Structure formats: structure tokens, C-alpha cells
Amino acid sequence: GELLKINNVGYTYHSLDGETTALKDISFHVNDGEFLAIVGPSGCGKSTLLSLIAGLISPDTGEILIDGKNLKSSGKNIGYMLQKDHLLEWRSTQKNLTLGLEIQHKLTDSSYVCINEMLSTYGLITFRNSKPSSLSGGMRQRAALIRTLLLEPDILLLDEPFSALDYQTRIEVSDDIWGIIRKEHKTAILITHDISEAMPTKLLFLFST
Numbered sequence: 001g002e003l004l005k006i007n008n009v010g011y012t013y014h015s016l017d018g019e020t021t022a023l024k025d026i027s028f029h030v031n032d033g034e035f036l037a038i039v040g041p042s043g044c045g046k047s048t049l050l051s052l053i054a055g056l057i058s059p060d061t062g063e064i065l066i067d068g069k070n071l072k073s074s075g076k077n078i079g080y081m082l083q084k085d086h087l088l089e090w091r092s093t094q095k096n097l098t099l100g101l102e103i104q105h106k107l108t109d110s111s112y113v114c115i116n117e118m119l120s121t122y123g124l125i126t127f128r129n130s131k132p133s134s135l136s137g138g139m140r141q142r143a144a145l146i147r148t149l150l151l152e153p154d155i156l157l158l159d160e161p162f163s164a165l166d167y168q169t170r171i172e173v174s175d176d177i178w179g180i181i182r183k184e185h186k187t188a189i190l191i192t193h194d195i196s197e198a199m200p201t202k203l204l205f206l207f208s209t
């Protein structure tokens with residue numbers, strides 16, 4: 001069924017430079033298990049749209065519904081993976097992974113079982129106690145992926161998650177993510193410049209306002 005509904009959403013930034021309308025009257029929906037790719041020119045509002053869905057900012061007009069409710073009362077988790085991995089350099093890799101769970105007071109002994117499994121799966125187990133600076137770009141992005149997945153998101157938001165990686169690494173890491181999305185039928189929304197990198201089930205073109 002329909003998991004995410006965007007109804008006539010608009011958003012304007014107010015700053016010292018004036019107002020920028022990033023989105024105007026956007027409507028679409030995403031069904032449970034669908035994989036939506038968003039494409040469009042730079043500045044057309046793609047990142048703003050993901051920030052709205054993630055609940056980091058609120059729409060000026062229209063509404064965003066998850067299971068017919070607003071984000072908070074839906075009880076759904078949204079995972080947001082950005083271009084930059086935003087790993088904290090002073091924490092070990094493992095402590096970066098547990099941070100989100102700690103903040104949500106969900107870190108338990110069984111979290112570590114899960115973390116260890118994922119670290120093994122993604123070839124990071126021996127780097128568990130190392131600082132992120134000792135990881136390669138692909139490893140860092142995998143760590144960021146694990147950090148996001150540990151929160152068991154109902155919707156996975158990906159904002160050009162591989163743009164900082166070289167071609168070979170991008171192929172390796174992206175295979176991991178597409179594998180997860182397909183295997184678990186995870187509902188996902190991806191911003192990309194290259195729709196051939198993924199195999200989305202649905203495509204949204206955004207144009208500049």
C-alpha cells in the first residue's frame with residue numbers, strides 16, 4: 001500500500017540573501033517496498049525534499065504523510081544517508097555506529113551482536129576499534145550505511161551517497177546498498193545524477209522553480 005504521500009508541498013528558505021523557493025506544489029506517493037529515484041538539475045530542490053521527508057524541516061505548504069499520519073505519530077523510522085559520511089573522527093568506528101542507537105536509548109547487548117554481524121559482512125570487523133581516518137573511502141561509506149541500517153529505517157533516504165567515491169569503490173559499495181534494498185524490499189528514495197547506477201522502480205523528475 002501507500003507508505004509515503006507528499007501532498008502539494010512547498011518550501012521556501014529565508015536567509016540574509018533573501019528568499020529562495022526550493023519547492024513549489026510537489027505531489028507524489030511511494031508505495032511500500034518501492035525504490036524511487038529523484039533526478040533533476042542542481043538546485044531544483046532534491047535535497048530539500050529529502051530533508052522534509054526526514055522531518056529535519058517542515059513544509060510551508062501542503063503535508064507529508066506516512067501511513068496516512070504525520071511522521072511522529074506514524075511511529076516509522078527514517079534513515080538518511082548523505083554524500084558525506086559524517087563519521088566522527090575522535091570516536092572509534094564501532095562508537096560511530098552505536099551513536100544513533102545511544103541517542104535513541106536503544107543500545108542493548110543484542111545491538112552488538114547485530115553490529116558485529118554487519119561489520120563482518122562489510123569487511124570492517126578488524127577496524128572496529130580503529131578511528132575512521134584509518135578506513136578507506138569505501139569502508140567509511142559502508143560504516144555510514146551500517147550506522148543508518150542499525151536504526152532499522154522503514155524508509156531509507158539516500159542523497160547521492162556515492163558521489164565522493166571513485167568509480168571502482170562506488171560500484172562495490174553501491175552493490176551492497178542495492179542488494180539490501182532488493183533483498184529486504186526496503187522502501188528507498190535515492191537522489192542521483194545517474195539512474196543507470198541503480199534500478200529504481202519509480203522515477204521522479206524535478207525541475208527548477
Ligand code: ADP
Nearest residue numbers: 013015020022041042043044045046047048049
Ligand atoms: P538540489 O539538492 O536539487 O541541488 P537543494 O534542495 O539543495 O537542491 O536546493 C534548492 C534551492 O534552495 C537552491 O536554490 C538552493 O540554493 C537553495 N537552498 C538550499 N539550502 C539552502 C539554505 N540552507 N539556505 C538558503 N537557500 C538554500
Ligand code: ADP
Nearest residue numbers: 094095098108109110111112113114115116128
Ligand atoms: P565504554 O565506553 O563504556 O567502554 P563500549 O562500547 O566499549 O563502551 O562497551 C559497552 C558495552 O558493550 C561493554 O559491556 C562491552 O563489553 C560491550 N561491547 C563492546 N563492544 C562489543 C562487541 N563488539 N561485541 C559485544 N559486546 C561489546
